[in-house]
Amino acid sequence: xxxxxxxxxxxxxxxxxxxxxxxxxxxxxDLLAPxxxxxxxxxKDVQVxxxxxxxxxxKKEEYAVIRFSLSADLSxxxxxxxxxxxxxxxxxxxxxxxxxxxxxxxVNEAVIWDSIITNPSADHLQNIGPAAMKKxxxxxxxxxxxxxxxxxxxxxxxAKYQITSPTGKLAETDNVVLKVHYNVQPWVGxxxxxxxxxxxxxKKVKGGVSKVFKFPALKAKKEAEKKKA
Amino acid sequence: MLSAxxxxxxxxxxxxxxxxxxxxxxxxxKGLSVISDSPSPIVVVLSGSMEPAFxxxxxxxxxxRNLMEETKVGEIVVYNVKGKDIxxxxxxxxxxxxxxxxxxxxxxxxxxxxxxxxxxKGQDYIERQDIIGSVVAYxxxxxxxxxxLSEHPWLKTVMLGLMGLVVVLQRE
Amino acid sequence: xxxxxxxxxxxAAEGQIDFEGQKLAELLATILLCTVxxxxxxxxxxxxxxxxxxxxxxxxxxxxxxxxxPPWPFFNTHPVRWLPVGGVEKQQQAMQGIMVDGxxxx
Numbered sequence: 001x002x003x004x005x006x007x008x009x010x011x012x013x014x015x016x017x018x019x020x021x022x023x024x025x026x027x028x029x030d031l032l033a034p035x036x037x038x039x040x041x042x043x044k045d046v047q048v049x050x051x052x053x054x055x056x057x058x059k060k061e062e063y064a065v066i067r068f069s070l071s072a073d074l075s076x077x078x079x080x081x082x083x084x085x086x087x088x089x090x091x092x093x094x095x096x097x098x099x100x101x102x103x104x105x106x107v108n109e110a111v112i113w114d115s116i117i118t119n120p121s122a123d124h125l126q127n128i129g130p131a132a133m134k135k136x137x138x139x140x141x142x143x144x145x146x147x148x149x150x151x152x153x154x155x156x157x158x159a160k161y162q163i164t165s166p167t168g169k170l171a172e173t174d175n176v177v178l179k180v181h182y183n184v185q186p187w188v189g190x191x192x193x194x195x196x197x198x199x200x201x202x203k204k205v206k207g208g209v210s211k212v213f214k215f216p217a218l219k220a221k222k223e224a225e226k227k228k229a
Numbered sequence: 230m231l232s233a234x235x236x237x238x239x240x241x242x243x244x245x246x247x248x249x250x251x252x253x254x255x256x257x258x259k260g261l262s263v264i265s266d267s268p269s270p271i272v273v274v275l276s277g278s279m280e281p282a283f284x285x286x287x288x289x290x291x292x293x294r295n296l297m298e299e300t301k302v303g304e305i306v307v308y309n310v311k312g313k314d315i316x317x318x319x320x321x322x323x324x325x326x327x328x329x330x331x332x333x334x335x336x337x338x339x340x341x342x343x344x345x346x347x348x349x350k351g352q353d354y355i356e357r358q359d360i361i362g363s364v365v366a367y368x369x370x371x372x373x374x375x376x377x378l379s380e381h382p383w384l385k386t387v388m389l390g391l392m393g394l395v396v397v398l399q400r401e
Numbered sequence: 402x403x404x405x406x407x408x409x410x411x412x413a414a415e416g417q418i419d420f421e422g423q424k425l426a427e428l429l430a431t432i433l434l435c436t437v438x439x440x441x442x443x444x445x446x447x448x449x450x451x452x453x454x455x456x457x458x459x460x461x462x463x464x465x466x467x468x469x470x471p472p473w474p475f476f477n478t479h480p481v482r483w484l485p486v487g488g489v490e491k492q493q494q495a496m497q498g499i500m501v502d503g504x505x506x507x
Binding site for chain 1: 280
């Protein structure tokens, strides 16, 4: 500590240690916040139509067009260390070859809808237009965290992504199920997903799985086009 | 500096010390690599395609073992594409099948379209072997120095200059 | 001339403080940074505001740097009092040259 340079180095060095320690404390404080998410999801409408993966493709594939309703309360996931919660709904279905129990494993899974819910502390990082940004910032003005953003109420929501399978066949698939998942992105620390087991104060999602449904037979071409128009 | 020439014993000690620091860092890196079974257990985010979750310069810790369950949809993975040397950090959005042959599709949260365009020509899906790890932990901003240094090479000169200044101004 | 100038710049850049000052600086730096870390975490946690925690941490560290790094006068209140070199004669001799093992050199 005898000269300016040495003092600067020492103070900075100790500063990094303190930073690391405080960051670890912040990450650990997540464990003190109970997580009790719940969700209900139900299929409203499902059709299978034929289409091309992109405009210039000559390949025709079967696409599932799904409408669903989602009611979720993820407000307990928002703490000071939450940067964003990524909510997504996936469809899972077994392969056509059935397993020994005649049911088959849910070996295929595809995200049909997702949404990024930022905490107010991360609003400025969202990639949205200026008007939408203004609205978002205004929606929780003065709040440091905003758990109310975790309450979702979607009625007859159209899927964001139209899904297909590598074989291009999807029609008449049984035992399809929709599931709600989340991914909590912290400001510092461990990323967490929908838990498979209860862990301390973190509970499993209550509900969050739809009733089993099936992808119907292919819609007649004309009808499908009429729907599109 | 001159004293180091006059005193070879001290110079050797400094050299050894420097070597020790380097080899410790290397050992920790390789040790982490073995534990996580990933060739690169810590990566720096280089693009904004996962915003707002990850910004450029954030540090990600990877895990590449499937102890309890398979890599599944929703996980954020780092994967390599044949013919491209920079690994990509994106989220898994589709998975068809199980095991090593499962077909996986990824998409960046901030991108409108999925990654089919980013894959090698004629490749529609990636496989488990293309993945070098799933993101498990996150530290913001710390890796930004590496981005700065690689994007503004003159900063290296500035740093060398500063170091030289310190040496000149220090009395022996 | 250039040597003298360099010596002056070195003197200013070096910013030496005395031994008591070094002890004090070490202690102050440790205590201040720990306190800043503690305050930033507690405030952040109880007000659930991570940005506040960041700003407190950075601001506190900047203050600490400003207090510790420059050679403030209060780090130099215990100058080292060297013993006089032998008697008065020797002191005069010392002014003329350097003593090595009691012999005058140079």
